[in-house]
Amino acid sequence: MAKVVFKIGDDVSTDTIYPGRFMATVLPSETPQFAFADFKELNARIKGKELPVGSIILGGKNFGCGSSREQAASCLATPGLVVVARNFARIFLQNSINVGLQTVICPTIEAAEGDELEVTPTEVKNVTKGTSHPVVPLPQARQAIVDAGGLIPYTRKLLVQERRA
């Protein structure tokens, strides 16, 4: 079971997720301190690693629009945190897959902060409201990167095959 800890609307840009003024900080180990920097409460919980496993950030449509800055994905890529949204902007979605941020595309999702959700590969059940919403699976080619543990191990495997050949 997972819980919506933070709900935010449509077209959430990478400037909201990871403001440009912190872009000189790049390392995945350091970016969580600036996640949602202008939302003090959420930022404090991410920074302090206080979000319990099974926490959900719920977005609307076009989550992660804007910049290609990977910090916007790496700052949220902690085990147990899932971003559920109606859909994601292309670069953000790809960055999430590449760095291991769990994303769930759920075009009809309806939930409020505090709602308990059950996320399966095919649907998101809103246990609090008693509703069910289908999940759009990632294309197979992208799922392969997720299954490999991210783009770094995926690329490493190809590197070894190709340069040793």
Place this chain on the structure above:
Amino acid sequence: MGMTVAEKILARATGQAAVKAGEVVEPRVNVAMSHENAALVINQFSEVFQGTGLAATVWNPKNIVIIFDHRVPAESSKTATNQKKIREFVAKQGIPNFHDVRGDQGGICHQILPENGYIRPGYVVVGTDSHTTSHGALGAFSFGIGATEMASVWTLGRVLNVEVPGTIKVVVNGQFAPGVGPKDLILYLIGKLTAEGANFKVIEFHGETIRKMSTSGRLVICNMSVEAGATSGIVPADEETARYLRDEAGVTDPVDLLTPDADATYDQVVEINAAELVPQIACPHTVDNVKPVGDVAGTRLNQIVIGSCTNGRLDDLQTAAEILKGKKVAAGTRMLIFPATWRIYKQAMKLGVLETFIDAGAVVVNPGCGCCLGVHQGALGDGEIALSTTNRNFKGRMGNPNADVYLCSPAVAAASAITGVISDPRKAV
């Protein structure tokens, strides 16, 4: 069945006769561009090699271009250290195409790439910057990627698992009215398509208006295609593309003018009559919140900005200078000008354009991304309002989440600088 420009380029880049939208391909990359975020790319790149026993060398140094623009000269010791680390990597890997913080070669990456002849029609271009869509202006398939994806490209020379995107065909006919131009066209289109309307798709531009448009104008519309979510904006290459590459980018080898097939399949066709367009303003805090200038005219302004990869080219500066000549920036309003590259800066200097700006009271800063993304110079104060020719008005974009940013063309920016409020340039030109 016919192919779009994107399909043709991706077919070539994968050695196939044809590909179609939805297929997954791994295209070879012609140009892989990064700016200061190469610091992160370097980190991810060395992680890829960890434990393999292989030497961490890039697949082909000549295909990599690194350009410092986001925070130049460095605004903090952190940035300066990142830039130092990148310089060392560039030297170690023997990357010849490096544009450091220098007046004789520097500027914003999306202008440096075209003006130095790095881009050709038919190329696959990737950049660790979302506005990499710009280079479709020269008929390339050009898109933004993240740092880890770039580390993978640096390793393998190709992009893994790319879905061939579907294409939206935008047909523009008619002549712009005076005071109206490419920026108004693209803002209008983004308003129409919405910020997610072209997500995972390419926008291919057609019609008389596009054919007659300069490469500078085409760079504006392709640059901002990403604001509708597009993977890439593409203007099929033509005589103007060949002229630009030959006369302005110093390209001497033959250029292949790649065009789509007449029977290519499009997801959607959008038709626009340019003659009916009025100056457009993108209002806070989304780029698709677009209104005709009349709806927001009179909005009091604290800061006006002309520059960026979107509108920092010579024609943009000239348009603004013509309006500002002999006039003054309104009291209580400050104006910042940042030409896209030092080449443009020098041209504007020789033509007296910079002097016009300075005499009017504007501050001309060095080429770079500057205040566009709020990391270097020109941040806004609490409650302040900016009008800018840049490309994004997201909350917090210009360095302050408690400020508003409106987006416009250089003509609107210049006309508004004189009055200190959002103004219709058609009354000034």
